[in-house]
Amino acid sequence: MCMFSSNEWKSSKFSSTPEGRKVEGMALDSRLWKNIIICLKVVVPLMTVLRLVDSDEKPVMGFIYDGMDCAKKKIKINFDNVKKSYEPVWNIIDERWDKQLHRPLHAAAYYLNLHFYYDPNFRDDDVEVKQGLYNCMTRLVSDLNERSKIGMQLADFHYARRLFGLDTTVASRKVMLPVEW
Template sequence: MMDLVANYGKGLKLPTYHETRVTFLKKEVENMHFTLDKYKNEWKKIGCTLMSDGWTDNRERSITNFLVNSPKGTVFLKSIDTSDISKNAENLFQLLDSLVQEIGEKNVVQVVTDSASAYVLAGEKLMEKRRKIFWNPRVAHCIDLMLHDIGDLPVHANTIKKAKKITVFIYRHILVLDLMRKYTKGRELARQGVTRFATAYFTLKSIYQQKIRLRSMFASEEWAKSPYAKKSDVINVQLIVLSDPKFWPTIKFCLKCVIPLVKVLRLVDGDAKLAMGYIYEAMDRAKEQIRKNFNDAQRRYGPILRIIETR
């Protein structure tokens, strides 16, 4: 718009307050309805998916956006304050049912929400009432919950806790952070994942990749001369890196458990191509890879696969 204004040059007459809030706004609404009608016509021909996406605003309210997806694209439907109903399965069912009614039951093929227990029950109720509609959990959220459950296993929880001690210490002290970056040649330890729980495992992987460099740093003369080397709380971090006999093997063990799942998470979270057509095969391959990572030793991979199947 600014380019058009600049190209026009001097003499451009700006719209009045009334034209902006009445005339032009009315035209914009008409254009929006015209565009929306094109999407609705496609919904009638080939069907669509009702999707929900929850978030929390600055006032700590639980807000859920509802969108409709079809091959033509995704359309924002409405945003609803679900603070009072997000944990109640019956209320969520009534909400989802009303949205299906608004779109048209004949047009809706499936409903996709997160996999919180209340939404699971609401989805089951919806499928009982409307027999031709499928409910599915949002894949990224579902895999994130798998990672959360796996992260609660004692070996994983203890390993992540130790890794967090290392990263928190290093990133809270600028001199140590500079020294770490010198030894890792600018590589970071803290890594941001596509979801909250994936982040913990991305960081584990990064720490493991920098194992030799981190050990070299804490064993170096530069570290020995630093003001942090003799502090008691720092010595614990140093011992984890240099002397803990379980730390590095358990990182490797944890990564064998989750990296196949993280790959599926990246697949479904990207925008390169739609994942619905091959998500089930991708999960089967991930489970098979986890088995291979442990040479088919069921006592080692069994707890992981049980978590996956439960979710």
């Protein structure tokens, strides 16, 4: 904005053209900057998810679900928890997530990710997450007896019994990638 009050701008040939005056008017309009701030409140958290998805450094399937939840929480905080401000954005995100991005595999990968599962904030009672896990199991394992065995192993996983409760396993939860398990 200082640019438009500078002598350099005032003496330039662009300052007297209709296009130059139009650009100056837009740049000095406080509504533009207010709208840019609103856009940044939404875009910055979503860019974090996009960077995660676009990463070639590690397999990200087990992190997408949480990444999207974190982005939504950050957007809510960016709008000072004012529901009428963040809710329209959440609705757009949810619509895209439900129609294009959310698959049972995302929920299952999140559920089975040791990085999140034993964290106090993990949503182990979330019906959508559990349903995604069981939908994946049904699709990937046709034999009901095999699925029953997996179900029993999930109890060991949930209660950190056997291999899941070993000191080495517990110490590695946040540092090993799910694919390495």
